[in-house]
Amino acid sequence: MISAWGKNWFLFFFIFFALFSIVWSTNIVASIYKGIGLFGCSVIAAYTGLAHKGNLLFRGFWWFLIFLATVTFAVALFFPLAGTHIGYPYYGAWRGIFWSKNYMGPIMAFGNLVFLFNIASSGKKIMSLLVNTLFYFLTALLVILSKCATAMILFVIINLCFLLSVAWVKWNQHLRRSHYIALMIVCIVLLVLVFLNLDFFFGLLNRNTSLTGRLPFWSFLIQNGLLNHPVLGYGFGATWESNNFRFTTQNAVGWDLPPLVSDNGYIDIFLHLGLVGIFLLVITLVLCLFRVAKHALKEQTVVSFFPVLLMIIIIIVNMSLSFYLELESFVWFLMVFALFSTTPLLLENKFAG
Numbered sequence: 001m002i003s004a005w006g007k008n009w010f011l012f013f014f015i016f017f018a019l020f021s022i023v024w025s026t027n028i029v030a031s032i033y034k035g036i037g038l039f040g041c042s043v044i045a046a047y048t049g050l051a052h053k054g055n056l057l058f059r060g061f062w063w064f065l066i067f068l069a070t071v072t073f074a075v076a077l078f079f080p081l082a083g084t085h086i087g088y089p090y091y092g093a094w095r096g097i098f099w100s101k102n103y104m105g106p107i108m109a110f111g112n113l114v115f116l117f118n119i120a121s122s123g124k125k126i127m128s129l130l131v132n133t134l135f136y137f138l139t140a141l142l143v144i145l146s147k148c149a150t151a152m153i154l155f156v157i158i159n160l161c162f163l164l165s166v167a168w169v170k171w172n173q174h175l176r177r178s179h180y181i182a183l184m185i186v187c188i189v190l191l192v193l194v195f196l197n198l199d200f201f202f203g204l205l206n207r208n209t210s211l212t213g214r215l216p217f218w219s220f221l222i223q224n225g226l227l228n229h230p231v232l233g234y235g236f237g238a239t240w241e242s243n244n245f246r247f248t249t250q251n252a253v254g255w256d257l258p259p260l261v262s263d264n265g266y267i268d269i270f271l272h273l274g275l276v277g278i279f280l281l282v283i284t285l286v287l288c289l290f291r292v293a294k295h296a297l298k299e300q301t302v303v304s305f306f307p308v309l310l311m312i313i314i315i316i317v318n319m320s321l322s323f324y325l326e327l328e329s330f331v332w333f334l335m336v337f338a339l340f341s342t343t344p345l346l347l348e349n350k351f352a353g
Helices: 002-007 010-022 028-051 059-078 103-123 126-145 147-175 177-196 198-204 214-228 243-253 267-297 305-317 330-342 346-352
Strands: none
Touching: 002 028, 010 028, 010 198, 028 330, 059 103, 059 126, 103 126, 103 147, 103 330, 126 147, 126 330, 147 305, 147 330, 214 243, 214 267, 214 305, 267 305, 267 330
16 A cells, blocks of 8 residues: 555645645635545545456446446436436436436446446356346436436447457557557547537537536636636635635526536636646646556556546546536546556565566
8 A cells, every 4th residue: 555655646645735725725614524535535445446456347346336227227217206307407317316417427427338348358158248238228328318418428438449449459469650640640630520510519419519608607717716716726625615606606607506516627626726736636647547558558458448448537527527526526536446456566566576
């Protein structure tokens, strides 16, 4: 544990900075509460990642998501008044046992990824293949029924990335620099086409390029943070605990309801911890990407790409939803888990030698 934290000291520095923000927090009680959650979640995730380094798809994830998908589907189907959003603004979107469709959808997209990897690992086990295939389609259905655009985008991206991972593992020995250059050019062209036709692609999801009013909302929040607490922020977890801040924001952007979060994990960290916090978070994400990519390239197995796709989910989902310890901590757990499960340790290197 000490060796792993030593190699991931930048994450420790981010956690320490968040805890230390109690000193200047505008809501000390909220910062203490959120700080305890951050510290506890990080320690548990670090231990879990180290304890299951040899089995990245350990059964805990599988059973957890079997339970979530089954109960979520049953509640929404048999108790629609509790399991679906009735009326404005979501009009029947499924939320299951979650408080919002915007949390059910991404978590089910993650579950879809877990079952997808388990399908690939089933081999000749017919029962395992059937069960994982069943829950793969069930989680895909729940993603669609959530009517969450972010979840649908995640579903498409992670399935495409999974196929690319399988293809790379199978054919990487035959790939040359020219192939990677060609693939990069194709990706750039596709990205350009997407950006030039944003109205069309968002229209497929019944959305527009303002991201349902998020862009002016985010603009106001960034300006507010830069004007009031640009360097250190309001204090970890303190920003949205102020009703005054919520109602001021509601009036400024003209929404019908006061917002609870910024619907962007990066903006929330900026509001809480300022530019320093954003810098520490970005460096931590770069460290995580480096660890998971290095692990995948070293192992060169399909399962070894699971942490890579985890990081893709984490980075993308926080672009339009707040999943960095704002209203829940599961995604932060997944990030720390991915980091520590792919961290090489001195003891391992000794035995390997």
